[in-house]
Amino acid sequence: xxxxxxxxxxxxxxxxxxxxxxxEQHLGHNAMYWYKQSAKKPLELMFVYSLEExxxxxxxxxxxxxxxxxSSHLFLHLHTLQPEDSALYLCASSQEEVEDxxxxxxxxxxxxxxx
Amino acid sequence: AQxxxxxxxxxxxxxxxxxxxxxxxxxxxxxxxxxxxxxPNRGLQFLLKYITGDNLxxxxxxxxxxxxxxxxxxxxxKPSALVSDSALYFCAVRDKDRDDKIIFGKGTRLHILP
Numbered sequence: 001x002x003x004x005x006x007x008x009x010x011x012x013x014x015x016x017x018x019x020x021x022x023x024e025q026h027l028g029h030n031a032m033y034w035y036k037q038s039a040k041k042p043l044e045l046m047f048v049y050s051l052e053e054x055x056x057x058x059x060x061x062x063x064x065x066x067x068x069x070x071s072s073h074l075f076l077h078l079h080t081l082q083p084e085d086s087a088l089y090l091c092a093s094s095q096e097e098v099e100d101x102x103x104x105x106x107x108x109x110x111x112x113x114x115x
Numbered sequence: 116a117q118x119x120x121x122x123x124x125x126x127x128x129x130x131x132x133x134x135x136x137x138x139x140x141x142x143x144x145x146x147x148x149x150x151x152x153x154x155p156n157r158g159l160q161f162l163l164k165y166i167t168g169d170n171l172x173x174x175x176x177x178x179x180x181x182x183x184x185x186x187x188x189x190x191x192x193k194p195s196a197l198v199s200d201s202a203l204y205f206c207a208v209r210d211k212d213r214d215d216k217i218i219f220g221k222g223t224r225l226h227i228l229p
Contacts, residue, residue, distance in 0.1 A: 002158065043159075043205065043219040056216055090158050101147045101166070101209055104217075106158030 003027040006091050006107035013081065014115050021076040021110045023091030031096040032074040033104065034066060037088040049074060050096055081114045088112070117142040119208045121220035128196045129228050136191040136204050136223050138180075144212025148189040150180055153203040153222070162204075165189060166211075176200070196227045 003026045013019050025032060034046040048056035049068040063085075065077040074091055088111050092104040118141045128134040140146055147166055151159040163174025170182040180191045191204060206220040 002160065004158070006158075040221070042221045045216055048216065092158070101211070101217075103149060103161040103164055104159075105161065106151075108156070108158045 002105045002107065004091060004093055004105050004107035006089075006110050008110060009108065010111045010113075012113045012115065013078070015081060015083070017081075018077070018079040020078065021089055021091075021112075023074040023076075023107055025072055025074075025091075025093035025105070025107075027093055027095075027105060029093040029095045029105070030071055031094050032068060032071075033092040033094075034074065034076050035090040035092065037090055037109070043090075047076075078112075081112075083114050086112055086114045117146075117208055117210050117213075117218055119206055119218050119220045121204075121206055121223045123223050124221075125224045125226065127226045127228060130198055131195050134193050134196045134200070134225065134227070136206075136225060138189045138191065138206030138220060139187055140189060140206070140208040141187060142208060142210040142213075144210045146189075147209045147211050147217075148180075148182060149207040149217075150174065150178070150189075150191050151205045151207065151219075152176075153205065155202075159205060162191070198227045198229050201225055201227045 007022045031050045036044045046060045047066040052068050067075040088109045090109045091107040094104045120139045149164045150162040153159045163172050165172050165182045173179045203222045205222050209217040
């Protein structure tokens with residue numbers, strides 16, 4: 001295991017539902033990330049949190065709302081999603097340093113299906 | 116703008132043969148380069164990275180990659196493939212000299228044939 005856990009592993013929701021994805025890292029890292037992985041498309045970086053501050057938001061629709069209450073936990077709140085939002089959502093963490101860039105550790109992902 | 120390309124959607128290799136998974140990149144400054152592997156129903160796992168120093172980088176599971184600045188490539192290699200190496204492989208790049216986000220390639224599916 002990588003030290004990054006995600007729940008739930010699978011989620012099916014209707015377009016009018018509200019749900020949340022949870023990520024927890026046990027590695028003492030100071031940065032956390034949300035990615036979207038769709039079939040036959042490159043991995044898309046959605047959000048980056050460094051020291052619990054959001055530092056990156058790659059033009060993600062407002063129906064996706066991240067929350068980082070502390071350095072170990074990251075949430076992705078979902079509401080009024082579209083079928084094209086169905087994908088594997090991956091959480092990752094890393095230790096960001098001033099003069100270096102370290103590898104990311106990924107969770108197993110949440111497979112989301114929007115009906 | 117930075118970019119990374121994995122020109123092959125799929126690579127087939129017989130077990131025991133050497134394997135190569137290709138990656139080329141484009142950055143305006145100096146690159147940080149990474150390889151990750153994804154097994155079915157799992158997240159990505161870090162294999163190796165190039166930051167500075169020796170152009171040949173050794174990583175997990177017997178994999179290595181060679182940084183070639185003139186060809187802007189960072190191909191992943193292994194001398195003798197195992198069936199268990201079958202997975203999806205991602206190359207990633209980040210510009211060391213700019214505060215840019217990491218960019219992943221679209222992935223190459225590696226099939227090792229028994």
